[in-house]
Amino acid sequence: MFNQRRSIRLSVCQKSSELQEDLMDLVQFFTLSVCCWWTAAARSYYSDSPRLIVTDEIEDGQTVEVTCTLPIDYTGGDCRLYREDSSSPLRVMTTRTFLCVFHLTSTELLGRRPVGSRIYLKCDYHLQQYTSAFSDIKGVTVRGSSPSPRLSVSRRLLSPGDGVEVTCSPPLRYVSSCRFYRDSVIVSTGPCSRNLTGQQLAIWKKSTTLLPVNMTCRYDPHDHLDIRSEPSNHHMLFVVDVTQVSSSVSCSVSVDDDQLTGFTDGSWTFVGADGATVSVQVTNSSLKSDHTCSDSP
Incomplete structure (x- = not known):
């Protein structure tokens, strides 16, 4: 009888230990899954969304510098700069680093718009069959005088x-x-x-x-x-x-x-x-x- 009770207690302890190990494995699996999900999400976000940097306004006759920053070292692909309402790029350049820097005159920026207009820009990057999401949209006002x-x-x-x-x-x-x-x-x-x-x-x-x-x-x-x-x-x-x-x-x-x-x-x-x-x-x-x-x- 004593040996039987001891055997039962050992069996219960063993199963409890196995249960704890299973729980630990489950926690580790859940933690690893969350980390992988965040890493993948972050990688997807950063690789899909370039960022646009540009001054808020210029005077008519001046030149504006527009920078499209890329989240990955995107050597050999094309940076494409757009006016917000156009499907055709305003400028295209092949990137060699994380940055694509465009220089636009006020005339080129305005296109057919009159002096005094605010022009909205965005950019993306393209390589072979891959095209990124568009960047954020930034506006530039071309101020004029009379x-x-x-x-x-x-x-x-x-x-x-x-x-x-x-x-x-x-x-x-x-x-x-x-x-x-x-x-x-x-x-x-x-x-x-x-x-x-x-x-x-x-x-x-x-x-x-x-x-x-x-x-x-x-x-x-x-x-x-x-x-x-x-x-x-x-x-x-x-x-x-x-x-x-x-x-x-x-x-x-x-x-x-x-x-x-x-x-x-x-x-x-x-x-x-x-x-x-x-x-x-x-x-x-x-x-x-x-x-x-x-x-x-």
């Missing part, structure tokens, strides 16, 4: 609450909108003739007694094309804020010779609510516009 408009202003000195009529006159019959600038800052966008206040011209500037405003304009000839006009002629304006002084002050302003004709009177006086005044005297100078203010004697 002739300069003419800017005119109704006055040169104004207080923050005063208005000035500004007109941007493009050399075209129709434009979608105009933009008015203080130096490189846009102060207004919309109609090409409009009234702007001194406060609008001084936007994002610290309040000061005398603020010089170097004003220019541009226009947008098309809503759907990336074309910007060249900048207009510039006009120097001054925003005079009497609320910034507690007593009367005199300011001397010098402007470039080509701006002097706009300041016909040569001197102005602004009076605040409390009786304080700011007197402005304008003179010509070949130097960059400058100004100084000091208490009146």
Whole structure:
């Protein structure tokens, strides 16, 4: 009886050990299968999908560099570059490394599209009977420019609450909108003739007694094309804020010779609510516009 029980316990232990070995084999098989699946998937993904590298925009007349990167050493095959909507390659080259680098002029990139268009590109690679999947799609905008408009202003000195009529006159019959600038800052966008206040011209500037405003304009000839006009002629304006002084002050302003004709009177006086005044005297100078203010004697 004792030997029989011992034999049963040994049999159970042996079967338990065999079961554990089977489970270990199953786990190892599952792990190996998953690893193989991921490796195969990764190999399939990387070998099927090249990657496109290109700058986002260029100016008309420039050349753009387009790089098609290959995930394998694809010596002897063809890299093919396409516009997104075309089934025929724009360019084909035989690769010697992981990279295919194309150089396209703006004219070649645009094809029949007008300047200002955004052109979408993709690439693939081909060897004998094998053709890869397409790369990701990247867009390149070919920016253009139009002739300069003419800017005119109704006055040169104004207080923050005063208005000035500004007109941007493009050399075209129709434009979608105009933009008015203080130096490189846009102060207004919309109609090409409009009234702007001194406060609008001084936007994002610290309040000061005398603020010089170097004003220019541009226009947008098309809503759907990336074309910007060249900048207009510039006009120097001054925003005079009497609320910034507690007593009367005199300011001397010098402007470039080509701006002097706009300041016909040569001197102005602004009076605040409390009786304080700011007197402005304008003179010509070949130097960059400058100004100084000091208490009146």
